[in-house]
Amino acid sequence: MTTKMEKSGKGKKDLEAVDGQKAKFDLSRLKQFVADVKSEFGKIVWPNRKQTIGSTGVVVVLVMLISFYLGAVDLLLGKFIGYVLR
Numbered sequence: 001m002t003t004k005m006e007k008s009g010k011g012k013k014d015l016e017a018v019d020g021q022k023a024k025f026d027l028s029r030l031k032q033f034v035a036d037v038k039s040e041f042g043k044i045v046w047p048n049r050k051q052t053i054g055s056t057g058v059v060v061v062l063v064m065l066i067s068f069y070l071g072a073v074d075l076l077l078g079k080f081i082g083y084v085l086r
Contacts, residue, residue, distance in 0.1 A: 047055070
């Protein structure tokens with residue numbers, strides 16, 4: 001079974017070229033990226049336990065209210081459509 005690379009006659013060196021430039025692994029850029037990520041993680045302000053529990057409670061209550069509302073609308077529309085189609 002021949003691969004696309006073999007059919008086109010291109011070798012590994014051609015695969016390394018990206019827009020006319022050699023694709024290379026630069027360790028110094030990777031180290032700088034990791035240092036930048038660590039720096040940004042240090043700037044994160046995490047919520048405390050009380051804020052997390054409060055936010056979770058609000059989300060749970062809103063999800064329940066919206067689900068009851070959508071369930072009621074679905075039930076009423078279903079009954080209305082059933083009545084109209086009779």
